[in-house]
Amino acid sequence: ILNVEQSPQSLHVQEGDSTNFTCSFPSSNFYALHWYRWETAKSPEALFVMTLNGDEKKKGRISATLNTKEGYSYLYIKGSQPEDSATYLCAPLGSNYKLTFGKGTLLTVNP
């Protein structure tokens, strides 16, 4: 089973703060890195899929970077809003073309 670590496990920030969290994964046999946003009582929704070392992707106030050589990805949220409160999941696509999800970072944004 692929070892995927996300940190921190949970995070509380104030509205307007910028924040970031980390996803670490084995750098060998790597094909792609997925990020998902999962709100309570809903289904996970895709944010980004990155494949190349140095990839950077952005969607509104959320952006992500990828380092495949050292096996990590950062997710950044600029100017957090209460509606950003959710669990953020990363999932590398490894050997056998299998997606393995991390346990997620639970973000709470206080108004």
Added chain:
Amino acid sequence: EAQVTQNPRYLITVTGKKLTVTCSQNMNHEYMSWYRQDPGLGLRQIYYSMNVEVTDKGDVPEGYKVSRKEKRNFPLILESPSPNQTSLYFCASQFDGTTEAFFGQGTRLTVV
């Protein structure tokens, strides 16, 4: 509308009574997968399928079966459910592993 449809949304059953959770997608995706979500353990992959008639075990396949006879459908079968299979289940589909996954609404299963 592009979607992944799971049924049923909620199910309470008894130990040993065979059940099937259906999953259907209308996006002509090749890659489909099943996950279970348990508190503190995150989303764990049960089975996945890269195309029709091609299925592979995920991280927690024991006690489950799947089939992929047509591209759009990927049912999850519990031949003899046990209480430790009480969980929230998600089906997902994607064009291939390097594209975003679309998740179904989830099925909350309770085995008593």
